[in-house]
Amino acid sequence: MSxxxxxxxxxxxxxxDVNTDYIISSRRKRETIDPAELRxxxxxxxxxxxxxSVRSGDILVAGSNxxxxxxxEVAVTVVLGxxxxxxxxxxxSRTYLRNALNNGLxxxxxxxxxxxxxxxxxxxxxxxxxxxxxxxxxxxxxxxxPPFMQSMLEAGGLVPYLRAHGRFA
Numbered sequence: 001m002s003x004x005x006x007x008x009x010x011x012x013x014x015x016x017d018v019n020t021d022y023i024i025s026s027r028r029k030r031e032t033i034d035p036a037e038l039r040x041x042x043x044x045x046x047x048x049x050x051x052x053s054v055r056s057g058d059i060l061v062a063g064s065n066x067x068x069x070x071x072x073e074v075a076v077t078v079v080l081g082x083x084x085x086x087x088x089x090x091x092x093s094r095t096y097l098r099n100a101l102n103n104g105l106x107x108x109x110x111x112x113x114x115x116x117x118x119x120x121x122x123x124x125x126x127x128x129x130x131x132x133x134x135x136x137x138x139x140x141x142x143x144x145x146p147p148f149m150q151s152m153l154e155a156g157g158l159v160p161y162l163r164a165h166g167r168f169a
Contacts, residue, residue, distance in 0.1 A: 067096020
């Protein structure tokens, strides 16, 4: 994961069961699916001021079942459009996890207890694919990503990977 990590930023703390309609309201995708336009509506139904407070490099830190709900891919691309390169959560819905990886959003599973809004966090990786989350003076082991997923993320997602390689490895 040499091209992706290290990654450091400010924790933007969310709870459990953040569904895709919270991430971006489905009514917004009727207007456009352009992430650069939609970024201003990121998490608006949770906190109307959230999108305006996001800084490029922020890292979403959540509880369990992040991205549950519908399978709308725009719930991933709006996060990327806001300048957020990674989400760290206790668990992800299977569909959100797959959409994240396909679109080049780093989705890391780790114990996020004790990380607060605004904390400085850093993700580092080792050659063996293991990832560590550094937060509040602790090193937290994360679930490793399989080598293929690492390669796909480093390429920028599924489509860029297929463009570069022409097929799956």
